Amino acid sequence: MIAVFKKKELEFLGSKKESDNVYSFQFKKGQDLTWEAGQHGLFTITHKKIKSGTKPFSVASAPKEDTIRITTKINDTPSEYKKALLELKPGMTITMSGPVGAFHLKADSPTILIAGGIGITPFRSILKQLDLEGNSNQKPIHLLYMDSDKSYIFKDELNDIANSTSISVTYFDSRDRLYNEIDKYMQLYKDNEKYFIAGPKSMVDSVSAYLQENKVSKQKIKKDVLYGY
Ligand SMILES: Cc1cc2nc3c(=O)[nH]c(=O)nc-3n(C[C@H](O)[C@H](O)[C@H](O)COP(=O)(O)OP(=O)(O)OC[C@H]3O[C@@H](n4cnc5c(N)ncnc54)[C@H](O)[C@@H]3O)c2cc1C
Structure with a gap:
């Protein structure tokens, strides 16, 4: 349990605009980090101090892929948190705790x-x-x-x-x-x-x-x- 909540530093690799107001952010996956497809993590902005600097996001990448990806909506008046995500440059870091959650598939029935x-x-x-x-x-x-x-x-x-x-x-x-x-x-x-x-x-x-x-x-x-x- 303690290991789950230990914060892991993730290095930002880049972002991608998925649609008008949806962006994906990709981070390097440390060797000790794995998750079950469908789980989420708690992601903390660390390059500056902001209110509500930690938010949960589903990990949108699969464990078999080699990056951590979060995908989120960002509108014309983004929150401080989302502004901070948009400021990330490759090499900068955020932290993640988790993964947590029981939203994963047991494919034993349709x-x-x-x-x-x-x-x-x-x-x-x-x-x-x-x-x-x-x-x-x-x-x-x-x-x-x-x-x-x-x-x-x-x-x-x-x-x-x-x-x-x-x-x-x-x-x-x-x-x-x-x-x-x-x-x-x-x-x-x-x-x-x-x-x-x-x-x-x-x-x-x-x-x-x-x-x-x-x-x-x-x-x-x-x-x-x-x-x-
Ligand atoms: C288990 C779980 C999984 C989740 N997975 C995802 C996921 O995969 N993707 C995802 O997008 N979300 C996910 N969420 C929700 C996520 O944690 C955020 O709550 C959500 O993205 C809204 O974040 P926000 O910063 O825009 O929200 P808020 O801070 O609540 O802001 C909401 C809106 O208010 C306005 N606003 C707030 N602050 C300011 C400001 N300072 N200046 C101007 N306008 C402002 C903006 O218009 C903003 O969009 C998940 C939540 C849970 C519990």
Whole structure:
């Protein structure tokens, strides 16, 4: 436990604009650092003193990739924290504690992954890891990616993963269409499937409520709420 919360220094490698207001930040991965795909870390700005200098982010890279990546929304009036992220230059450092969290896949039954907007970050890690491991014995996995702005980050990478594995990826811009798709899987898998939901709290709560109204038990639903949105 103590090792988990020990802060590790991460060297900044570079950033990438994923869409109008979404950026990825990549850091060098120390040899002693590993995580389970889907977990998050607590990342602290260290090059200057700011209020709320530590925030949780899902690790969007897969353990089999050789960098730590966080991907986040940055609007026109960024918080001090996000301004500080944008100031990073290669060679500068931040710290990370963790990884923590139980949002990781146990592929022992068909699994429906449901992402709302920026909630795609833990699923990028999970799917990339499955792709890199090349595990062909997986039960069916379906990613349902909902974004009302149709700004689907990682779309090219996700489509590549769908093309090279048995994982299916479907995009939605309305809750009704998403629910229709969920209905299809409920009928197909007849209560043998599991659900993973990640996104802002309102989205996670309403999808989870929809599943439970349709008699999916709480035990079959794993949630990752990106508090702060
Ligand atoms: C388990 C977990 C995983 C998470 N994973 C992710 C992830 O992968 N990606 C991700 O993006 N988030 C993730 N989050 C949420 C993340 O921790 C932040 O809460 C979120 O990104 C909002 O950060 P912020 O700095 O913009 O928020 P806040 O500081 O709350 O700011 C919100 C908004 O207020 C305005 N604002 C705040 N301060 C100022 C200022 N000084 N000047 C001007 N405007 C200001 C800005 O418009 C800002 O966007 C996760 C949270 C949890 C709990």
